[in-house]
Amino acid sequence: MTLATPLKPTVLVVDDTPDNLTLIGNLLKDRYRVKLANSGEKALAIARAAPAPDLVLLDIMMPGMDGHQVCAALKADPATRDIPIVFLTAMSSTADEEAGLKMGALDYITKPISPPIVLARVETQLKLKAAADFLRDQNAFLEQQVALRTAEVHAIQDVTILSMASLAESRDNETGNHIRRTQYYVRALAEQLRNHPRFAHYLTDAQIEMLFKSAPLHDIGKVGIPDRILLKPGKLTAEEFEVMKTHTTIGRDAIERAEQQLGLPVAFLQCAKEIAYGHQEKWDGSGYPQGIGGDLIPISARLMAVADVYDALISRRVYKEGMPHEKAVEIIIAGRNQHFDPDVIDAFVVVLSQFQAIATKFHDSDADLAAKVHQVEGIAHTIVL
Structure with a gap:
C-alpha cells in the first residue's frame, strides 16, 4: 500500500510588483505551494476560497486596497481570521512595524529581503499554525465528546425519571398522561414567574429544566401505599388517609436513598425530593407532611401543588368524571392565600390558555381510561383473593 504524500502548506504572496511576486514565488516554490495575488482585492478572493492558504505574505504599499486594509479584512472574517499574516514591505521604520503587528500580523519582514531570513520566518509561522490547528482540532473533538457525553447523561436521567414515575403510575388510578401534563403545567408556571422579584433568583433556565425533569416524580411515594388504600374507589377513612399521606415521605426517602448510593448530590434529584415531599403542603400551613406554610414551602413544591390539583380536578379517573376547566379554575383561584x-395563582391566571392547551394535547383517551380500569380491577381482584 502506498501512503499518500502530505500536501505542502500553501503560501499566498501579495504584492503589486511583478518582479517581487516572481522573486518570492521562486524562493518558496520548492518547499511550499505558492499562490500569487497582485492586488488586495484578488488576495481576499483567494484567501476566502477553499482551501484557504496556510500563510499570507503581504505587501503594504499597494494601489487600491493596501496591505493594512487587506489585513483588517482578513481578521474581520471568521473564515480567514486564523490565517497567519506576515508583512513583507519596504516600510522599515519601527513605527511601521509596530503598527503592522498591532493590526494582527504575526511577523514583519522589511525589503530588500534576505532569502534565508524569509524562509526561516515562513517556516516558523507555519509550524506555529500547524500546532495551533492541531490544538484547535483537539479542542473541537473534546468539546464534541463532552457534548455527546452530556447528552447521554441527560438521556439516562430522563429514562430513569420516567421509569420511576411509570412504576408509581402503574399502581395508581391515574394515567401516564397525568405525568406529561403536570410537567408542562409546571414549566408554564415557572416561565411566567421567571422575572418575578420573588422567584427570579431561582427560576433560571437550568432550574426550569430541572423542574420539568423532576415533576414526574411527585407521586413516586405511592409505590409504598397498600393497594387497598391507593385503589379504594370511595372516600378514605381517617386512618386510611393518614397512611395515604405518608406517600410524600416515602417518595422523598426513596429519592434520597438513590442519591446516597450515588455518593454525591444531584441537582435534579434534589429538586425531585422537594417536589415529592412538599407538593401537598399548603400556603396557610394546613397541608402535610410537615404542616409548613408560606415561603418555607420550596418553590418547586408550590408550583407542583397548583399543577397537580388542576389536573386532578379536570381529569377523568376510574372513579369519577373530569371537571370542566372553568370550574377547576374557579376552585383553584378560591384557594389563593389558603392552599x-x-x-403563583396570579401566574396561573395569566397562563390559563396554556394549561387548557396542555390538557387538550395530552388528554386521556377512552382507551387510556379503559386500560387503567382493567388494570385497577385486576389489582383489586387480587386484593380480594
Missing part, C-alpha cells in the same frame, strides 16, 4: 401561593 396556594398568591403569586
Whole structure:
C-alpha cells in the first residue's frame, strides 16, 4: 500500500510588483505551494476560497486596497481570521512595524529581503499554525465528546425519571398522561414567574429544566401505599388517609436513598425530593407532611401543588368524571392565600390558555381510561383473593 504524500502548506504572496511576486514565488516554490495575488482585492478572493492558504505574505504599499486594509479584512472574517499574516514591505521604520503587528500580523519582514531570513520566518509561522490547528482540532473533538457525553447523561436521567414515575403510575388510578401534563403545567408556571422579584433568583433556565425533569416524580411515594388504600374507589377513612399521606415521605426517602448510593448530590434529584415531599403542603400551613406554610414551602413544591390539583380536578379517573376547566379554575383561584401561593395563582391566571392547551394535547383517551380500569380491577381482584 502506498501512503499518500502530505500536501505542502500553501503560501499566498501579495504584492503589486511583478518582479517581487516572481522573486518570492521562486524562493518558496520548492518547499511550499505558492499562490500569487497582485492586488488586495484578488488576495481576499483567494484567501476566502477553499482551501484557504496556510500563510499570507503581504505587501503594504499597494494601489487600491493596501496591505493594512487587506489585513483588517482578513481578521474581520471568521473564515480567514486564523490565517497567519506576515508583512513583507519596504516600510522599515519601527513605527511601521509596530503598527503592522498591532493590526494582527504575526511577523514583519522589511525589503530588500534576505532569502534565508524569509524562509526561516515562513517556516516558523507555519509550524506555529500547524500546532495551533492541531490544538484547535483537539479542542473541537473534546468539546464534541463532552457534548455527546452530556447528552447521554441527560438521556439516562430522563429514562430513569420516567421509569420511576411509570412504576408509581402503574399502581395508581391515574394515567401516564397525568405525568406529561403536570410537567408542562409546571414549566408554564415557572416561565411566567421567571422575572418575578420573588422567584427570579431561582427560576433560571437550568432550574426550569430541572423542574420539568423532576415533576414526574411527585407521586413516586405511592409505590409504598397498600393497594387497598391507593385503589379504594370511595372516600378514605381517617386512618386510611393518614397512611395515604405518608406517600410524600416515602417518595422523598426513596429519592434520597438513590442519591446516597450515588455518593454525591444531584441537582435534579434534589429538586425531585422537594417536589415529592412538599407538593401537598399548603400556603396557610394546613397541608402535610410537615404542616409548613408560606415561603418555607420550596418553590418547586408550590408550583407542583397548583399543577397537580388542576389536573386532578379536570381529569377523568376510574372513579369519577373530569371537571370542566372553568370550574377547576374557579376552585383553584378560591384557594389563593389558603392552599396556594398568591403569586403563583396570579401566574396561573395569566397562563390559563396554556394549561387548557396542555390538557387538550395530552388528554386521556377512552382507551387510556379503559386500560387503567382493567388494570385497577385486576389489582383489586387480587386484593380480594
